[in-house]
Amino acid sequence: MNASFRCPECGQPVEDGLIEMVFEVGDNRVTVSNVPAKVCPNCGQEFVDGYAAENINRLVDRVIEDVDSYAKKMTRPLIIPRQIVITA
Numbered sequence: 001m002n003a004s005f006r007c008p009e010c011g012q013p014v015e016d017g018l019i020e021m022v023f024e025v026g027d028n029r030v031t032v033s034n035v036p037a038k039v040c041p042n043c044g045q046e047f048v049d050g051y052a053a054e055n056i057n058r059l060v061d062r063v064i065e066d067v068d069s070y071a072k073k074m075t076r077p078l079i080i081p082r083q084i085v086i087t088a
């Protein structure tokens, strides 16, 4: 993506920004903040670079696995929805 990348929704040039991505996996909610992205100032569409998105997905998978294996070691099951926040 370069500076001339335009929003496919409305055709406005997008700007660099940091966004928050939320993943819901089972009972887990994983929020990844400070993700570098292109943001449309007009309609708010967010575009994450494919390579970055792939890395974030992998990171989220790892975190979910770790949390689940930790939860299994607890004598009492976690009954509250889990909220995990990762700052990229």
Ligand SMILES: [Zn+2]
Residues within 6 Å of the ligand: 007, 008, 009, 010, 011, 012, 040, 041, 042, 043, 044, 045
């Ligand atoms: Zn737009």
